[in-house]
Amino acid sequence: xxxxTQSPDSLAVSLGERAxxxxxxxxxxxxxxxxxxxxxxxxxKPGQPLKLxxxxxxxxxxxxxxxxxxxxxxxxxxxxxxxxQAEDVAVYYCQQYYNNPCSFGQGTKLxxx
Amino acid sequence: xVQLLESxxxxxxxxxxxxxxxxASGFTFSGYAMTWVRQAPGKGLEWVSTISGGGTTFYADxxxxxxxxxxxxxxxxxxxxxxxxxxxxxxxxxxxxxDDPRDYMDVWxxxxxxxxxx
Numbered sequence: 001x002x003x004x005t006q007s008p009d010s011l012a013v014s015l016g017e018r019a020x021x022x023x024x025x026x027x028x029x030x031x032x033x034x035x036x037x038x039x040x041x042x043x044x045k046p047g048q049p050l051k052l053x054x055x056x057x058x059x060x061x062x063x064x065x066x067x068x069x070x071x072x073x074x075x076x077x078x079x080x081x082x083x084x085q086a087e088d089v090a091v092y093y094c095q096q097y098y099n100n101p102c103s104f105g106q107g108t109k110l111x112x113x
Numbered sequence: 114x115v116q117l118l119e120s121x122x123x124x125x126x127x128x129x130x131x132x133x134x135x136x137a138s139g140f141t142f143s144g145y146a147m148t149w150v151r152q153a154p155g156k157g158l159e160w161v162s163t164i165s166g167g168g169t170t171f172y173a174d175x176x177x178x179x180x181x182x183x184x185x186x187x188x189x190x191x192x193x194x195x196x197x198x199x200x201x202x203x204x205x206x207x208x209x210x211x212d213d214p215r216d217y218m219d220v221w222x223x224x225x226x227x228x229x230x231x
Contacts, residue, residue, distance in 0.1 A: 038215075040217035040218075042218075047223070048223070049117070049207075049220075049221040049222055049223050049224075050158075050207065050209070050218075050221040051221075052217060052218065052219045052220075052221075055217040055219075056217075061219065093157065093158055095158075095217070095218075097215055097216055097217055098215075100163075100171055100214070100215065101160050101171070101173055102160050102215075103160065104157055104158040104159070104160070105157070106157045107157045107158075
């Protein structure tokens with residue numbers, strides 16, 4: 001099974017500053033036949049459904065603000081929030097869907113400094 | 114609007130059974146894979162089971178032989194029959210949709226809470 005490891009576990013960033021969350025997979029999630037990374041990012045806020053932010057490692061879901069971006073390939077990935085807003089306080093998860101079973105990172109809690 | 118609404122959670126004794134439901138609306142239910150993901154108190158997300166639009170099923174090793182995923186396309190509803198429940202099955206259970214079993218999940222429900230305790 002593929003193990004996903006996020007860093008850091010928690011992060012405090014000032015409003016308007018950049019937030020960066022990392023995700024590492026125990027094996028590559030890049031599928032060579034289509035050159036796609038099977039990696040997604042989700043946002044979880046209390047009392048709300050999880051929200052898909054990014055898929056294929058860097059494709060932003062419709063309606064997601066463009067301050068959210070994803071990058072990386074193979075085993076190392078990053079979610080970046082370019083200018084932190086108060087509403088971005090949440091827990092963020094990466095997920096690989098390259099293999100069955102799919103697997104999630106342990107989550108990164110993002111707070112305001 | 115695409116929506117998923119879970120129900121059926123509750124308190125059950127170890128060894129007991131429970132059936133969760135997930136009512137879908139706003140999309141052609143039969144054309145999508147559906148998944149159950151759970152989150153134990155204070156923990157991260159754990160994939161539980163997926164069913165394709167055609168009915169092919171997949172299970173996590175931790176629930177294989179105890180849980181059964183199914184769907185009723187005429188009722189736009191996903192189910193999770195949970196038997197032989199254990200304390201470690203205590204969690205919020207979410208349903209989610211995806212285009213394919215091997216795909217990201219683009220819509221999630223708010224979840225239903227299952228507590229296994231004597």
